[in-house]
Amino acid sequence: MYMSEYGSRRTRELMKFVFELTAGIPSVVLGAFGLKYVSQWIMNTFPDAWTGLNIFNASLVLSILAMPYFVTFIEDALGSVPKDQREASLALGANKTRTVFKVVVPQARSGILNAIILGTNRVIGETMVVLMVSGGAVMIPSSIFDPVRPLTSAIAGEMGEVELGGTHYHALFMIGVVLLVISTLFTIIAMKLKGGKEYEAG
Template sequence: MRRRRLDLSSRVLVTTAALITSAILFGIFFFLISDGVRVFGKISFEEFFFSARWYPTYEDAEYGILALLSGTLAVTGLTLAISIPLGFVSATFLAEFSHRKAHDFLKLIFELMAGIPSVVLGSFGLKYVSRWLMEFFPMKVWTGLNIFNASLMLSILAMPYFVTLIEDALKAVPVDQKEASLALGANTTSTVFRIIVPQARSGILNAIILGTNRIIGETMVVLMVAGGASMIPQSIFDPVRPLTAAIAGEMGEVELGSTHYYALFMIGVVLLGISLIFTVIAMRLKRGMRRC
């Protein structure tokens, strides 16, 4: 009898906690969307999404987010191009090639990297990396605060994330498949890249998608070192103003209830939509991986 009561109490507690959490999340979504869509009562859908002119403080204000969106995509794309190969190689080494001491040492390094506050990385990029870029690329760089600087700093944030998730995906491959390959005469390198990595591809793709979600949502680094220019970039050395930087940099000074105010909330809705898309894709990949 007591056990039944305890079991019932546990179920009620867990269900209540889940309902409260869901209600909070739906509340956030509801209020964000309800404020965001009000911008379309003042400007057109086409102007908001397809114009590259984001000048909210001008007398004839314009609220096109195409330049902000292109800045987000440029920074995210370059960050992925840097961090995914490095993260994959590091994770493969940790999972399959490293000795115990080397594994523990490198894991410690990545854990320390994961603990670096983004504002510290932003400060480092602002003071040092921007100056180095100006010195090393004087003919190409007209400001050290640009896509490349932001991507380097974001790569440091993303690397531990990719390493951990990809290593977990590689280690999830059954050991007997590795042992069977080695027993047939294949060397370790061939086994890793022909047997283990293909078997772990769903987990690796899941890691990339979740990491991409993390990069897109990062705010402080891009606010400090991306340059803050609302322009469509032509080079990795151009300054940009990603979506998150626009919200963080402008929300504190915007007039409550203004078009600018609602436009920033709509940018939040866009970011939320991107995040949900990546989350759903990651969940579907995870289910597919479990079935395999």
Template sequence: MNRRKEKLIKWLFTVTAFASLAFLVGIVLVLFKEALPIFKIISPKAFLLGTSWYPTAEPPEFGILPLILASLWVTAGALVICVPLGVGSALYLHELAGNKQRAVLKPVIEILASVPSIVYGFFGMVVLAPFLQTAFDLPIGLTAFTTSVILGVMATPTVASIAEDALSYVPRSFREASFAVGADRWQTLTKVIIPAAGSGISTAVILGMSRAIGETMTVLMVAGGSAVIPESIFDPVRPMTAAIAAEMGEAPVGSDHYHALFAIALILFLITFAFNIAAELISRRYRLKLGLSR
């Protein structure tokens, strides 16, 4: 009886543990299955490097370069905002904030991460876009820049939280050793602690990047939606996620447009997958460097 129960429990946990794997495989399979048909009518090169995205024109054009560039463009902009903010917060929390401030600031930063993206989108549309439009005298407030700002703020808690973890993993003994040879706090921070946490901080940045590039709702609401190659940060853009979300409803199932959208999703998946692999490799190197694992 007992043995059967044990077997059952073991089996149950095995199933739960492998569920994620099954989901991942399922998603990847569907992505490939639905994406590949588009490459019968257009070469991967023309698809990736084509500069016009007119999926409903006659004949349709499926060049997603403007979408890829838009995604990279707003993500780069978001990084410019979330890296200094996030790493700065992490350094402050780790180095300067007393216990009392930490007790308030850390949860606040984490709550920022839990605000639903539609709320960010709303804020961007109603508050930030009109403000930027008047401030920079733009024809339209919904631009790559607006999107970057919102995405940057959204990714900040991710960066701050992971970078702070990385800083706190630096053994206290490094700090003591540095002080013991007469280094001051600033020297200790810049020459010992940050380099030691460097790979952890880069992981934080990469994960922040994944967060920004994969975000959909916000970019759909504030990016402006124009599928042309952006020339300035104040151009409206149509990142990959926004294109999929906006057009999927109108694309007839099984049509070329439908397959093209899946192919965009596949590319996006490969990009974030690469980010995650990079983050993992870097953090592994970091643990080795600190002698934290074997």
């Protein structure tokens, strides 16, 4: 919203360039960043962290990975709202903030939900980052500072070691099915919400 409604043209272009540049960084580079620097920062900052490779580390790095998708798509959705809608709201006496939240955001809701769907599915399907920074421990975590083995990293880390056609082999394929179901359900729910909001707006 700042890029679309409040920032100057130069600031908006600079921020958009930075986010688009971030989107082009390979996942393995972000994973290496989390492995080298974020893990050390976690160990030095949080006394409860007994390892730097944990859920918190994976969450931070995945946030960096997904943010360009969210920001770029949402900024495009807000920018697609006609300028005369903003001018009409301001002419009726609404201030800038009220215009943004009461006029611009509701009209851009469809694009915002699309951005959420795309960004979240990107996070759900990410493999390399969580393989490198989540710790890879087969355990039920009790805090965000415990290591875990996410579904995607389990497939990537174990597929090369299993017996072809064995139980472990089929279990990994079943994990892939579970990921597909989760992603599909999330998309369906988001599309239902999107359809309901558009109906209400109409």
